[in-house]
Each structure stands twice: as C-alpha cells, then as structure tokens.
Amino acid sequence: MTPIEKVEGRAIPLGLKNVDTDVIIPAHWLKTTSREGMGKGAFETLRADPDNLFDSPEYKGAPILIAGDNFGCGSSREHAAWALGDLGIRVVIAPSYSDIFSGNAVKNGILPVVLPQAAIDRLMEVARTDPVHVDLDTQTVTTPFQDRFAFEIDPFRKMCLIEGLDEISLTEKSDAAIAAYERQLDTDRPWLRPAAA
Amino acid sequence: MTRPRTLYEKIWDAHVVEQRPDGTCLIFIDRHLVHEVTSPQAFAGLRASGRTVRRPDLTLAVPDHNLPTTVRKDAAGNKLPIADAESAAQLAALEKNAPEFGIRYIDAVAPEQGIVHVVGPEQGFSLPGTTIVCGDSHTACHGGIGALAFGIGTSEVEHVLATQTLLLQPAKTMEVRVEGEVGPGVTAKDIILHITGTIGAAGGTGHVIEYTGSAIRALSIEGRLTVSNMAIEGGARAGLIAPDETTFAYLKGRPYAPRGADWDAAVAYWKSLATDPGATYDKVVVIDAAEIAPSVTWGTSPEDVVPITGVVPDPASFADPSKQAAAAKSLAYMGLEPGTRMQDVAIENIFIGSCTNSRIEDMRAAAAIVKGRRKADNVKWAIVVPGSGLVKAQAEAEGLDRIFTDAGLEWREPGCSACLAMNPDKVPAGERCASTSNRNFVGRQGPGSRTHLVSPAMAAAAAVTGRLTDVRELMA
Incomplete structure (x- = not known):
C-alpha cells in the first residue's frame, strides 16, 4: 500500500449525497479476478455524459473528490476503492461515509476525510477554480484562500495510512494471542466447531 | 454484578482476542462465508505471500452472484458451460481455490447450493452469538438468528482467511x-x-x-x-x-448445527x-x-419509501436541500411525476428472489397471491428465483412451482439473479421492475433499470395486475 501524508491538487466537486457503490463501480466490472484497471469503470453512469466532471480537462486525474453525506453506501465491494485509486483519487472529502467503504478506502491508501457540510460547501466553491491541500499529519484541509479545516481520524487508521501498513503482517504478530483464544474457545464453547455435515 | 449489557455488547465482549491501546480490537471470527465475486483477489494475495487459511473448518464457500438461473445440467446430468467468459473464470477460480486451501465448497450443481445468506442459516452453519463475515454487505442478514454478522471488503476477506480475526472499532x-x-x-x-x-x-x-x-x-x-x-x-x-425459541426450533437438526449434549450447551x-x-x-x-402499510420505493435510495396507498412525493416537500436535489434526480431517472398515485405505476418486470426474500415463506406468500390468476399482459418478464436448492425442492414438493408457471411466471434455479445485474438476469433500460430485492440504486438491476422494492406478496400482486398494487385488494 502506498503511504499517504500530503496530497495537493484539484478536487472534483461532485457534491452528491448517498453516492452508492453501484454508482462508483457498476456490478459488471466486478467480474474480474484482478484488482487492476478498474478506473475505466469508475462512475460509469455519470461519465456516460460527455460533459462529466471526471473526464473534463480541468479535473482529469485530480487526486481529491468532494462528495455529500453517506458516500460509498451500499455494497461491500472493495472494487469501489480500487476503482477510485485507479482513477487517481487519494482523498475523498465528505460529511459521512458508509462504514464498510471507509474501511476499504483506508486499506487501499485512500484517505476518507470527514468535514461538516458547511466546510464541504466552501471547498466545493474553491474546487471550481483552485487546488485543495490535504495534510494527514496535521489533520487539516487548506485552500489558497486561507481556509483551514481540521478533521478527526481514528489514530490506528492514521498510522496505517501514513506508514502504508499491511494489516495482516501486523495481526500475525498477535499469533500467540489468537492461538490462546482458540484454545479457550474449545473449552468454553466446544460446540462452535461445525458438526461434520 | 456486572454492568447491564446489550446483545451486541455481549457478543462483542466474547470475541475480543486483544485490545490495542488506541481502542481497536482484534475480534475472533467464528464463521466465514465465501463466494466467487469478492474472494479471487484475496486468495491471490494469500498465494503471493505464501500464507494459508488459518481455520478452513470455519469457512464455507458457495457460488451465487454470477450463476445464471437457467438450467445448469443437461439431460445426462453434466454441468452446462457458463456462456459469459468472465463469469465462468470467476466461478472456476472459486472451484479451484476452495479445495486448494482446504475449504468446504458447495458446488454450483449441489442440491444445497444457493445464495450464501440463505445457505448459511439453512445449513446451521450460521449460529446465534457467533461473529459471521462475508465479502458481501448483506451478511447483515444472519443477524436474524442473533449472530453479529457483517459485510467486509476483499482485503478483510484475505485478513480473515489468514488470521481468523479482524481489527475493528466497537460500533x-x-x-x-x-x-x-x-x-x-x-x-x-x-x-x-x-x-x-x-x-x-x-x-x-x-x-x-x-x-x-x-x-x-x-x-x-x-x-x-x-x-x-x-x-x-x-x-x-x-x-x-x-435468539429465542423460534430461533432454536429453526436451527435444531440442521446439518452443521450442534447435536446432543452440545446442542443443549449451545442453547443455554x-x-x-x-x-x-x-x-x-x-x-x-x-x-x-x-x-406500517404494504410499502414500496419510488426513488433510487432505499430510504425513498411510501405506503402503496401513497403518491410520488414532490421534491420540494423535503426540508433538506440536498435531499430535494437528490429526489428530483431520482424522479427524472425513475420517469415519475410528483403526485402520481403509486398504484397507477405500470410494471413490465417482476423479480421475486434475492437474499432478502427467497426463502420458503416468501415463495408461499407470492404463490398465495398468484394462485388461480394470470400474469398481466403488459408484464414482459416475471421470474421467481428460490434462494437455494433446498428451498426450490421444498417449494416443488408443495406444488408452488406449478402455481407460478400456470400463472405465466418463470421458475428458476437458485442464485442472486436480478438483484444486482452480474448474471444474465437483468431489467432492460427504461423499464420498471417490482422487485423483492434490497437495493433500488441507479443501474442496480441493469443499466437504466427502474426498481421498485416490495414484498413477495406485493411483487406477485403487481405481476397479476401489471401495476404496483395494494396486495390487500387481492387477499381473500
């Protein structure tokens, strides 16, 4: 996973609320056994419009996306995060996210920034003409016009993003604790082992 | 005396392997359900890093999303090929990965094959008080028997395969x-x-x-x-x-459920x-x-619900300006005008199925409405897709399949079908579907498809009248 600390660039002012994972990547793009190349299918229905933001000269390849409430709702498909990443997006800024999407984003080096609607409204305005700067270390979003918005992030997620951490390697360090839990489980709830069907 | 706890807190507490200083917990996973769409990249990851599946005994794999719901075997009993090459490759990957990593696998033509969220409880693999995960957001389903069950992304699928745990914050x-x-x-x-x-x-x-x-x-x-x-x-x-007596009665005797003294300990x-x-x-x-009235959705978010006796809302009626904009966009996509009575909306497609509504009770409820009636002429496509091979067999034993086919509805093989447009079952652009599935998102049932979420009885009612219908009018 690519570590992330500072991202500066144009921000796509999408702004819609309840952007679901079927909009981010329609199901027919899920018929693959690879994680690669999903950017082509990202926002396919919106990009069917020739005047869409994503393919406009101004926003093509922009690293930041601004959206409304409940971004990434719906399916658990990690393909949504892969599609955003492949499109070049490193940061999403929205008032709220679905729980599954925000987890998937972090695991793919995409920072989900939570800011109140008033801040989103202001950033949408700035994004029309100017770049936006996101600093994960200081947990701030700034603009060339002295705007400065602080955001909260779970410390564990912050560490994973900054260090580009592989969670499985981290959990493997707890192998002894997992083994101890499994032994205790066999004593406490032995019926949990599935019966041989 | 310990602090009073909720059901969620009790299940959570019983699964904490380790708590980290930042509050994140390593949570043990009792059951992992795997299907073909969100797992290939996870298995590839394991292979690339030389990892194995820690607890194959707690893992169950079954194909469902990509499978066509048409006949799967020829007259001689041989498996028919899957026409779509990408779907075929994804299904083949699961068929290969499961045995390679020692995981129980239910084949596409096995009698107990079905939608993963129908199969889990039906097989007694899903149990109360357990943590259950699957790379599918409708894993929430298994909460119906009192399991803490939730959808995960593919990185988490790989994490659970490798470690049988997940790193989570309490909800x-x-x-x-x-x-x-x-x-x-x-x-x-x-x-x-x-x-x-x-x-x-x-x-x-x-x-x-x-x-x-x-x-x-x-x-x-x-x-x-x-x-x-x-x-x-x-x-x-x-x-x-x-979980209560209803739950225990449902699970007792199912193939993977505890037996004998184990059963008694489990129930306690x-x-x-x-x-x-x-x-x-x-x-x-x-x-x-x-x-609560028989309900129906009008828009492209599952929150867009009205009673069947209601009308399409005016976007201006919403207080929130962003909801006003979203509603206006939804209505344009859905081809609906504010003030239209929901019961006047004509329907061309009917889908009875999905992990939400494809169990035996759903089949019975739909059959009770179509019995002795005919599909309306303006309904071009009406399919009934049982959630599993066992539901299908039970429905056929009760003669429900004949009730559907006599009425002009198609009786299909089990799978996710028209819920998500990943297999050949799709709703054509610009057409409406009264659907018992769970999502009415833009393009969910196929590009340009217009979904109205309803109950099985309501979908059956729409099938016979050709429009969204208050099922109470058809009840004896």
Missing part, C-alpha cells in the same frame, strides 16, 4: 423497537422498508441495530432474516434480533445473550406496527 448501539401487531398484507419486508424510510439510508451509520418489540418477536426466522438483511440499507453494518449459552434489563442503547427509535 455504537441502536435499538429499533417495533411494537404492536401489523395489519393484514404487511410482511417483514414492509417492516424493514418502513424502518429504512423512517431512519434514512444513513440513519444507522456507525451503529449496530438491534430490532426488538412484539412485532419483531412475532416474526418467523425467514421474516427476521429479511429484516436484518436490510440493516445495511439503513447504514448499519449489522442488524441483530435476540444462546439464552444468556439477550439484552439485559437496564442496558441502554446509544440511539432508540420506536415504531408503531399498526402504522
């Missing part, structure tokens, strides 16, 4: 209490549509919802699975319904899980069951 708790008796024609689907309309698509974000109250207690397990299935449509990663444990008197939730919503 907040939310109680949705539905008190009283529902009226005639009102089913579990109407209850959950009504709840979603009430709390909104993000109403449960960050929370696990426990459904309580007499209307929930009165539901069968099939009904409870329907309710919990759509917890995610209200933003909650998981739903929960406390499950009985201890109910929320303690005096335990509190972070959020509480109370709903009067008598106020």
Whole structure:
C-alpha cells in the first residue's frame, strides 16, 4: 500500500449525497479476478455524459473528490476503492461515509476525510477554480484562500495510512494471542466447531 | 454484578482476542462465508505471500452472484458451460481455490447450493452469538438468528482467511423497537422498508441495530432474516434480533448445527445473550406496527419509501436541500411525476428472489397471491428465483412451482439473479421492475433499470395486475 501524508491538487466537486457503490463501480466490472484497471469503470453512469466532471480537462486525474453525506453506501465491494485509486483519487472529502467503504478506502491508501457540510460547501466553491491541500499529519484541509479545516481520524487508521501498513503482517504478530483464544474457545464453547455435515 | 449489557455488547465482549491501546480490537471470527465475486483477489494475495487459511473448518464457500438461473445440467446430468467468459473464470477460480486451501465448497450443481445468506442459516452453519463475515454487505442478514454478522471488503476477506480475526472499532448501539401487531398484507419486508424510510439510508451509520418489540418477536426466522438483511440499507453494518425459541426450533437438526449434549450447551449459552434489563442503547427509535402499510420505493435510495396507498412525493416537500436535489434526480431517472398515485405505476418486470426474500415463506406468500390468476399482459418478464436448492425442492414438493408457471411466471434455479445485474438476469433500460430485492440504486438491476422494492406478496400482486398494487385488494 502506498503511504499517504500530503496530497495537493484539484478536487472534483461532485457534491452528491448517498453516492452508492453501484454508482462508483457498476456490478459488471466486478467480474474480474484482478484488482487492476478498474478506473475505466469508475462512475460509469455519470461519465456516460460527455460533459462529466471526471473526464473534463480541468479535473482529469485530480487526486481529491468532494462528495455529500453517506458516500460509498451500499455494497461491500472493495472494487469501489480500487476503482477510485485507479482513477487517481487519494482523498475523498465528505460529511459521512458508509462504514464498510471507509474501511476499504483506508486499506487501499485512500484517505476518507470527514468535514461538516458547511466546510464541504466552501471547498466545493474553491474546487471550481483552485487546488485543495490535504495534510494527514496535521489533520487539516487548506485552500489558497486561507481556509483551514481540521478533521478527526481514528489514530490506528492514521498510522496505517501514513506508514502504508499491511494489516495482516501486523495481526500475525498477535499469533500467540489468537492461538490462546482458540484454545479457550474449545473449552468454553466446544460446540462452535461445525458438526461434520 | 456486572454492568447491564446489550446483545451486541455481549457478543462483542466474547470475541475480543486483544485490545490495542488506541481502542481497536482484534475480534475472533467464528464463521466465514465465501463466494466467487469478492474472494479471487484475496486468495491471490494469500498465494503471493505464501500464507494459508488459518481455520478452513470455519469457512464455507458457495457460488451465487454470477450463476445464471437457467438450467445448469443437461439431460445426462453434466454441468452446462457458463456462456459469459468472465463469469465462468470467476466461478472456476472459486472451484479451484476452495479445495486448494482446504475449504468446504458447495458446488454450483449441489442440491444445497444457493445464495450464501440463505445457505448459511439453512445449513446451521450460521449460529446465534457467533461473529459471521462475508465479502458481501448483506451478511447483515444472519443477524436474524442473533449472530453479529457483517459485510467486509476483499482485503478483510484475505485478513480473515489468514488470521481468523479482524481489527475493528466497537460500533455504537441502536435499538429499533417495533411494537404492536401489523395489519393484514404487511410482511417483514414492509417492516424493514418502513424502518429504512423512517431512519434514512444513513440513519444507522456507525451503529449496530438491534430490532426488538412484539412485532419483531412475532416474526418467523425467514421474516427476521429479511429484516436484518436490510440493516445495511439503513447504514448499519449489522442488524441483530435476540435468539429465542423460534430461533432454536429453526436451527435444531440442521446439518452443521450442534447435536446432543452440545446442542443443549449451545442453547443455554444462546439464552444468556439477550439484552439485559437496564442496558441502554446509544440511539432508540420506536415504531408503531399498526402504522406500517404494504410499502414500496419510488426513488433510487432505499430510504425513498411510501405506503402503496401513497403518491410520488414532490421534491420540494423535503426540508433538506440536498435531499430535494437528490429526489428530483431520482424522479427524472425513475420517469415519475410528483403526485402520481403509486398504484397507477405500470410494471413490465417482476423479480421475486434475492437474499432478502427467497426463502420458503416468501415463495408461499407470492404463490398465495398468484394462485388461480394470470400474469398481466403488459408484464414482459416475471421470474421467481428460490434462494437455494433446498428451498426450490421444498417449494416443488408443495406444488408452488406449478402455481407460478400456470400463472405465466418463470421458475428458476437458485442464485442472486436480478438483484444486482452480474448474471444474465437483468431489467432492460427504461423499464420498471417490482422487485423483492434490497437495493433500488441507479443501474442496480441493469443499466437504466427502474426498481421498485416490495414484498413477495406485493411483487406477485403487481405481476397479476401489471401495476404496483395494494396486495390487500387481492387477499381473500
């Protein structure tokens, strides 16, 4: 996973609320056994419009996306995060996210920034003409016009993003604790082992 | 005396392997369900890093999303090829990965094959008080039997395969209490549509919802699975319904369920899980069951719910400006005008199926409405897709398949079908579908498709009248 600390660039002012994972990547793009190349299918229905933001000269390849409430709702498909990443997006800024999407984003080096609607409204305005700067270390979003918005992030997620951490390697360090839990489980709830069907 | 705890807190506490200083917990996973769409990249990851599956005995794989719902075997019993090359490759990958990593695998033509969320409880693989995950957001479904069950992404699938754990933050708790008796024609689907309309698509974000109250207690397990299935449509990663005698009666004797003395020990444990008197939730919503009507969606978010007796809302009627804009966009996509009576909306396609509504009770409810009637002429496509091979066999033993086919509906093989447009079952652009599935998103049932979410009985009613219909008018 690519570590992330500072991202500066144009921000796509999408702004819609309840952007679901079927909009981010329609199901027919899920018929693959690879994680690669999903950017082509990202926002396919919106990009069917020739005047869409994503393919406009101004926003093509922009690293930041601004959206409304409940971004990434719906399916658990990690393909949504892969599609955003492949499109070049490193940061999403929205008032709220679905729980599954925000987890998937972090695991793919995409920072989900939570800011109140008033801040989103202001950033949408700035994004029309100017770049936006996101600093994960200081947990701030700034603009060339002295705007400065602080955001909260779970410390564990912050560490994973900054260090580009592989969670499985981290959990493997707890192998002894997992083994101890499994032994205790066999004593406490032995019926949990599935019966041989 | 320990602090009173909710059902969620009890299950969570029993699964903490380790708590990190920042509050993140390593949570043990009791059951991992795997299907073909969200697993190939996880298995590839294991292979690339030389890792194995830690607990293949707690893992069960079954194909469902890509499978066509047409006949799967020729007259000689040979498996028919899958026409779509990408689907075929994905299905073949699971068929190869499962045995290679020592995982139980239910084949596409096995009698017990079906939608993963139908198969889990039906096989007694899903049990109360367990943690269950699957790379599919409708894993919330298994909360209907009292399991803490939630959807995960592919990186998490790989994490669970490798370590049988997940790194999680505890969720907040939310109680949705539905008190009283529902009226005639009102089913579990109407209850959950009504709840979603009430709390909104993000109403449960960050929370696990426990459904309580007499209307929930009165539901069968099939009904409870329907309710919990759509917890995610209200933003909650998981739903929960406390296990009780109904749950135990449903699970007893199922293939993977505990037996003999193990069964008794399990039931004693499950009985201890109910929320303690005096335990509190972070959020509480109370709903009067008598106020719930047979319900239908009008827009492209599952929160866009009205009673079937209602009309298409005017976007200006919403207080929130962003909802006004979203509603206007939805209506343009749906081809609907504000003020139109829902019952005047003509329907060309009917889909009865999905992990929300494809169990035997759903088949019976739909059959009861179409029995002795005919599909309306303007309905071009009407399919009934049982959730598993066992549901299919049971329905056929009861003669339900004949009731459907006599009425002009198609009776299909089990799978996810027209819920998500990943297999040949799709709704054509610009056409409407009365669908018993769980999502009415833009393009969900195929590019340009227009979905109206309803109960199986309501979908059956629409099939025979050719328009969205108040099922109570067709009930004897």
